[in-house]
Amino acid sequence: MSKNWLVFVIFVSLAVFSLGGFLFLRSFATNALEPISDASNRISTQAAQLFHPTPTILPDPVTIINQVRPLARLETIQYSVEKIITAETGQEVFGALFGDRLLFVAHGIVIAGVDLSKLAEKDISVRNGILEIQLPEAEVFIATLDNEKSYVYDRNTGLFRKADQDLETLARQAAEKEIFEAAVNDGILEQAALNAEVFLDRLLNDLGFVEVIFL
Numbered sequence: 001m002s003k004n005w006l007v008f009v010i011f012v013s014l015a016v017f018s019l020g021g022f023l024f025l026r027s028f029a030t031n032a033l034e035p036i037s038d039a040s041n042r043i044s045t046q047a048a049q050l051f052h053p054t055p056t057i058l059p060d061p062v063t064i065i066n067q068v069r070p071l072a073r074l075e076t077i078q079y080s081v082e083k084i085i086t087a088e089t090g091q092e093v094f095g096a097l098f099g100d101r102l103l104f105v106a107h108g109i110v111i112a113g114v115d116l117s118k119l120a121e122k123d124i125s126v127r128n129g130i131l132e133i134q135l136p137e138a139e140v141f142i143a144t145l146d147n148e149k150s151y152v153y154d155r156n157t158g159l160f161r162k163a164d165q166d167l168e169t170l171a172r173q174a175a176e177k178e179i180f181e182a183a184v185n186d187g188i189l190e191q192a193a194l195n196a197e198v199f200l201d202r203l204l205n206d207l208g209f210v211e212v213i214f215l
Helices: 003-051 167-185 188-206
Strands: 073-089 100-115 124-127 130-133 139-145 151-157 211-214
Antiparallel strands (some): 100 139, 100 151
């Protein structure tokens, strides 16, 4: 074997050995650093949970049903209402220091119709083949906030005052009242009564009553 060939073989052997050693060291380093990386990720996750905990909801397993009663409500109309409510306290001369103020965007629904359980026998009569009905007055069944869409848009608390925990509650209560009054003032009851008559007229026609009069 010539000297040059021997040198070449030794060079290739060293190169292969060096490559194998490098790969081994890289694999060793990766495996050695994996526990450190995992520990770092776990610490980051625990820190995130500590400073931004996920709320835990724990309903009481005991449920108390206070009342059960049958309903015969004919819901005939629904309003979707948006209202801006401003709730504030301590907004006098030193409001910037001791005041508390929030802007609440309220989204609510109002449902109205006729309670057919209030329909008595005396309210229905047939004369000359004509059905006469005196429907109960229309009423609002539900006037409530849509909690998924309602939110506090802005809040300013004075420098020397803690946020009033009841202020948002008062804003929500006022919003429900305003939503109810807005729907009533817009004529929801009149439209509910009209819709009830249209619905019942079609239903009674299908049952064979050709002419129906609502008194």
